[in-house]
Amino acid sequence: MGMLGVPWLYPTEINSLPMRTKRAAVSTATNWITNFAIVEVTPIGIQSIGWRFWIVWTILNAVFLPIIYFLYPETANRTLEDMDAYYRSNPPLIVTGDADVISTKRPLNFVYHEAEEVQRNAKEAISGDVGYTEHVN
Known part of the structure:
Protein backbone atom coordinates (compact mmCIF):
# COMPACT_ATOMS: atom_id res chain seq x y z
CA MET A 1 0.00 0.00 0.00
CA GLY A 2 2.89 2.39 0.63
CA MET A 3 3.96 2.49 -3.03
CA LEU A 4 0.56 3.40 -4.48
CA GLY A 5 1.19 7.15 -4.20
CA VAL A 6 4.51 7.12 -6.08
CA PRO A 7 3.15 7.67 -9.61
CA TRP A 8 0.99 10.51 -8.30
CA LEU A 9 3.46 12.27 -6.00
CA TYR A 10 6.95 11.76 -7.43
CA PRO A 11 6.35 13.80 -10.62
CA THR A 12 5.19 16.78 -8.58
CA GLU A 13 8.32 16.55 -6.43
CA ILE A 14 10.88 16.42 -9.23
CA ASN A 15 9.46 18.88 -11.76
CA SER A 16 9.96 22.62 -11.89
CA LEU A 17 7.13 24.89 -10.84
CA PRO A 18 6.05 25.79 -14.41
CA MET A 19 5.99 22.12 -15.48
CA ARG A 20 4.67 20.55 -12.27
CA THR A 21 0.96 20.40 -13.14
CA LYS A 22 1.56 19.40 -16.76
CA ARG A 23 3.83 16.50 -15.87
CA ALA A 24 1.59 15.44 -13.00
CA ALA A 25 -1.26 15.23 -15.51
CA VAL A 26 0.86 13.15 -17.91
CA SER A 27 1.97 10.81 -15.12
CA THR A 28 -1.61 10.40 -13.90
CA ALA A 29 -2.81 9.61 -17.41
CA THR A 30 0.05 7.15 -17.87
CA ASN A 31 -0.80 5.49 -14.57
CA TRP A 32 -4.45 5.07 -15.58
CA ILE A 33 -3.60 3.78 -19.06
CA THR A 34 -1.08 1.31 -17.63
CA ASN A 35 -3.59 0.08 -15.04
CA PHE A 36 -6.17 -0.35 -17.80
CA ALA A 37 -3.69 -2.39 -19.89
CA ILE A 38 -2.82 -4.59 -16.91
CA VAL A 39 -6.50 -5.25 -16.15
CA GLU A 40 -7.14 -6.15 -19.79
CA VAL A 41 -4.04 -8.33 -20.31
CA THR A 42 -3.84 -10.23 -17.02
CA PRO A 43 -6.94 -12.44 -17.41
CA ILE A 44 -5.90 -13.41 -20.94
CA GLY A 45 -2.35 -14.17 -19.79
CA ILE A 46 -3.51 -16.27 -16.85
CA GLN A 47 -5.94 -18.13 -19.09
CA SER A 48 -3.22 -18.79 -21.69
CA ILE A 49 -0.18 -19.74 -19.59
CA GLY A 50 -1.59 -20.04 -16.08
CA TRP A 51 0.49 -19.22 -13.05
CA ARG A 52 3.59 -18.62 -15.24
CA PHE A 53 2.04 -15.32 -16.31
CA TRP A 54 3.06 -13.90 -12.92
CA ILE A 55 6.67 -14.47 -13.98
CA VAL A 56 6.09 -11.86 -16.71
CA TRP A 57 5.10 -9.26 -14.09
CA THR A 58 8.02 -10.27 -11.87
CA ILE A 59 10.48 -9.74 -14.73
CA LEU A 60 8.93 -6.39 -15.67
CA ASN A 61 9.17 -5.21 -12.06
CA ALA A 62 12.77 -6.42 -11.84
CA VAL A 63 13.64 -4.44 -14.99
CA PHE A 64 12.42 -1.25 -13.32
CA LEU A 65 14.68 -1.60 -10.27
CA PRO A 66 17.91 -0.49 -12.02
CA ILE A 67 16.00 2.24 -13.84
CA ILE A 68 14.80 3.67 -10.54
CA TYR A 69 18.20 3.22 -8.89
CA PHE A 70 20.22 4.92 -11.64
CA LEU A 71 17.82 7.57 -12.96
CA TYR A 72 15.55 8.76 -10.13
Missing part, protein backbone atom coordinates in the same frame (compact mmCIF):
# COMPACT_ATOMS: atom_id res chain seq x y z
CA PRO A 73 16.93 11.37 -7.71
CA GLU A 74 16.04 11.10 -4.04
CA THR A 75 13.39 13.59 -2.90
CA ALA A 76 13.25 12.76 0.82
CA ASN A 77 14.00 15.75 3.06
CA ARG A 78 14.10 18.14 0.12
CA THR A 79 11.90 21.10 -0.57
CA LEU A 80 10.35 21.75 -3.96
CA GLU A 81 12.78 24.68 -4.28
CA ASP A 82 15.68 22.27 -3.69
CA MET A 83 14.53 20.17 -6.61
CA ASP A 84 14.11 23.27 -8.78
CA ALA A 85 17.68 24.31 -7.94
CA TYR A 86 18.95 20.80 -8.67
CA TYR A 87 17.42 20.72 -12.14
CA ARG A 88 18.55 24.27 -12.92
CA SER A 89 22.12 23.01 -12.48
CA ASN A 90 21.69 20.81 -15.59
CA PRO A 91 22.38 17.50 -13.80
CA PRO A 92 23.56 14.32 -15.50
CA LEU A 93 21.05 11.62 -16.41
CA ILE A 94 22.68 9.00 -14.14
CA VAL A 95 22.18 10.11 -10.52
CA THR A 96 24.19 7.48 -8.63
CA GLY A 97 27.48 9.38 -8.95
CA ASP A 98 26.28 12.38 -6.91
CA ALA A 99 26.13 11.79 -3.15
CA ASP A 100 23.90 14.84 -2.66
CA VAL A 101 21.30 13.39 -5.01
CA ILE A 102 21.09 9.89 -3.53
CA SER A 103 21.38 10.84 0.15
CA THR A 104 18.23 10.68 2.24
CA LYS A 105 19.52 13.62 4.31
CA ARG A 106 19.08 17.12 2.95
CA PRO A 107 22.36 18.21 1.33
CA LEU A 108 24.14 21.14 2.96
CA ASN A 109 24.37 23.11 -0.26
CA PHE A 110 20.55 23.29 -0.32
CA VAL A 111 20.49 24.36 3.33
CA TYR A 112 23.05 27.12 2.64
CA HIS A 113 21.19 28.23 -0.49
CA GLU A 114 17.94 28.48 1.49
CA ALA A 115 19.64 30.49 4.26
CA GLU A 116 21.07 32.91 1.67
CA GLU A 117 17.64 33.27 0.07
CA VAL A 118 16.01 34.00 3.44
CA GLN A 119 18.66 36.65 4.21
CA ARG A 120 18.22 38.25 0.78
CA ASN A 121 14.44 38.37 1.20
CA ALA A 122 14.80 39.82 4.70
CA LYS A 123 17.12 42.58 3.39
CA GLU A 124 14.65 43.36 0.59
CA ALA A 125 11.79 43.55 3.09
CA ILE A 126 13.77 45.90 5.35
CA SER A 127 14.84 48.16 2.49
CA GLY A 128 11.28 48.29 1.14
CA ASP A 129 12.25 46.74 -2.21
CA VAL A 130 9.89 43.80 -1.85
CA GLY A 131 8.62 43.74 -5.41
CA TYR A 132 4.93 44.28 -4.71
CA THR A 133 2.73 47.25 -4.01
CA GLU A 134 0.32 47.69 -1.15
CA HIS A 135 -3.21 48.83 -1.83
CA VAL A 136 -4.39 51.47 0.62
CA ASN A 137 -8.06 52.43 0.72
Whole structure:
Protein backbone atom coordinates (compact mmCIF):
# COMPACT_ATOMS: atom_id res chain seq x y z
CA MET A 1 0.00 0.00 0.00
CA GLY A 2 2.89 2.39 0.63
CA MET A 3 3.96 2.49 -3.03
CA LEU A 4 0.56 3.40 -4.48
CA GLY A 5 1.19 7.15 -4.20
CA VAL A 6 4.51 7.12 -6.08
CA PRO A 7 3.15 7.67 -9.61
CA TRP A 8 0.99 10.51 -8.30
CA LEU A 9 3.46 12.27 -6.00
CA TYR A 10 6.95 11.76 -7.43
CA PRO A 11 6.35 13.80 -10.62
CA THR A 12 5.19 16.78 -8.58
CA GLU A 13 8.32 16.55 -6.43
CA ILE A 14 10.88 16.42 -9.23
CA ASN A 15 9.46 18.88 -11.76
CA SER A 16 9.96 22.62 -11.89
CA LEU A 17 7.13 24.89 -10.84
CA PRO A 18 6.05 25.79 -14.41
CA MET A 19 5.99 22.12 -15.48
CA ARG A 20 4.67 20.55 -12.27
CA THR A 21 0.96 20.40 -13.14
CA LYS A 22 1.56 19.40 -16.76
CA ARG A 23 3.83 16.50 -15.87
CA ALA A 24 1.59 15.44 -13.00
CA ALA A 25 -1.26 15.23 -15.51
CA VAL A 26 0.86 13.15 -17.91
CA SER A 27 1.97 10.81 -15.12
CA THR A 28 -1.61 10.40 -13.90
CA ALA A 29 -2.81 9.61 -17.41
CA THR A 30 0.05 7.15 -17.87
CA ASN A 31 -0.80 5.49 -14.57
CA TRP A 32 -4.45 5.07 -15.58
CA ILE A 33 -3.60 3.78 -19.06
CA THR A 34 -1.08 1.31 -17.63
CA ASN A 35 -3.59 0.08 -15.04
CA PHE A 36 -6.17 -0.35 -17.80
CA ALA A 37 -3.69 -2.39 -19.89
CA ILE A 38 -2.82 -4.59 -16.91
CA VAL A 39 -6.50 -5.25 -16.15
CA GLU A 40 -7.14 -6.15 -19.79
CA VAL A 41 -4.04 -8.33 -20.31
CA THR A 42 -3.84 -10.23 -17.02
CA PRO A 43 -6.94 -12.44 -17.41
CA ILE A 44 -5.90 -13.41 -20.94
CA GLY A 45 -2.35 -14.17 -19.79
CA ILE A 46 -3.51 -16.27 -16.85
CA GLN A 47 -5.94 -18.13 -19.09
CA SER A 48 -3.22 -18.79 -21.69
CA ILE A 49 -0.18 -19.74 -19.59
CA GLY A 50 -1.59 -20.04 -16.08
CA TRP A 51 0.49 -19.22 -13.05
CA ARG A 52 3.59 -18.62 -15.24
CA PHE A 53 2.04 -15.32 -16.31
CA TRP A 54 3.06 -13.90 -12.92
CA ILE A 55 6.67 -14.47 -13.98
CA VAL A 56 6.09 -11.86 -16.71
CA TRP A 57 5.10 -9.26 -14.09
CA THR A 58 8.02 -10.27 -11.87
CA ILE A 59 10.48 -9.74 -14.73
CA LEU A 60 8.93 -6.39 -15.67
CA ASN A 61 9.17 -5.21 -12.06
CA ALA A 62 12.77 -6.42 -11.84
CA VAL A 63 13.64 -4.44 -14.99
CA PHE A 64 12.42 -1.25 -13.32
CA LEU A 65 14.68 -1.60 -10.27
CA PRO A 66 17.91 -0.49 -12.02
CA ILE A 67 16.00 2.24 -13.84
CA ILE A 68 14.80 3.67 -10.54
CA TYR A 69 18.20 3.22 -8.89
CA PHE A 70 20.22 4.92 -11.64
CA LEU A 71 17.82 7.57 -12.96
CA TYR A 72 15.55 8.76 -10.13
CA PRO A 73 16.93 11.37 -7.71
CA GLU A 74 16.04 11.10 -4.04
CA THR A 75 13.39 13.59 -2.90
CA ALA A 76 13.25 12.76 0.82
CA ASN A 77 14.00 15.75 3.06
CA ARG A 78 14.10 18.14 0.12
CA THR A 79 11.90 21.10 -0.57
CA LEU A 80 10.35 21.75 -3.96
CA GLU A 81 12.78 24.68 -4.28
CA ASP A 82 15.68 22.27 -3.69
CA MET A 83 14.53 20.17 -6.61
CA ASP A 84 14.11 23.27 -8.78
CA ALA A 85 17.68 24.31 -7.94
CA TYR A 86 18.95 20.80 -8.67
CA TYR A 87 17.42 20.72 -12.14
CA ARG A 88 18.55 24.27 -12.92
CA SER A 89 22.12 23.01 -12.48
CA ASN A 90 21.69 20.81 -15.59
CA PRO A 91 22.38 17.50 -13.80
CA PRO A 92 23.56 14.32 -15.50
CA LEU A 93 21.05 11.62 -16.41
CA ILE A 94 22.68 9.00 -14.14
CA VAL A 95 22.18 10.11 -10.52
CA THR A 96 24.19 7.48 -8.63
CA GLY A 97 27.48 9.38 -8.95
CA ASP A 98 26.28 12.38 -6.91
CA ALA A 99 26.13 11.79 -3.15
CA ASP A 100 23.90 14.84 -2.66
CA VAL A 101 21.30 13.39 -5.01
CA ILE A 102 21.09 9.89 -3.53
CA SER A 103 21.38 10.84 0.15
CA THR A 104 18.23 10.68 2.24
CA LYS A 105 19.52 13.62 4.31
CA ARG A 106 19.08 17.12 2.95
CA PRO A 107 22.36 18.21 1.33
CA LEU A 108 24.14 21.14 2.96
CA ASN A 109 24.37 23.11 -0.26
CA PHE A 110 20.55 23.29 -0.32
CA VAL A 111 20.49 24.36 3.33
CA TYR A 112 23.05 27.12 2.64
CA HIS A 113 21.19 28.23 -0.49
CA GLU A 114 17.94 28.48 1.49
CA ALA A 115 19.64 30.49 4.26
CA GLU A 116 21.07 32.91 1.67
CA GLU A 117 17.64 33.27 0.07
CA VAL A 118 16.01 34.00 3.44
CA GLN A 119 18.66 36.65 4.21
CA ARG A 120 18.22 38.25 0.78
CA ASN A 121 14.44 38.37 1.20
CA ALA A 122 14.80 39.82 4.70
CA LYS A 123 17.12 42.58 3.39
CA GLU A 124 14.65 43.36 0.59
CA ALA A 125 11.79 43.55 3.09
CA ILE A 126 13.77 45.90 5.35
CA SER A 127 14.84 48.16 2.49
CA GLY A 128 11.28 48.29 1.14
CA ASP A 129 12.25 46.74 -2.21
CA VAL A 130 9.89 43.80 -1.85
CA GLY A 131 8.62 43.74 -5.41
CA TYR A 132 4.93 44.28 -4.71
CA THR A 133 2.73 47.25 -4.01
CA GLU A 134 0.32 47.69 -1.15
CA HIS A 135 -3.21 48.83 -1.83
CA VAL A 136 -4.39 51.47 0.62
CA ASN A 137 -8.06 52.43 0.72
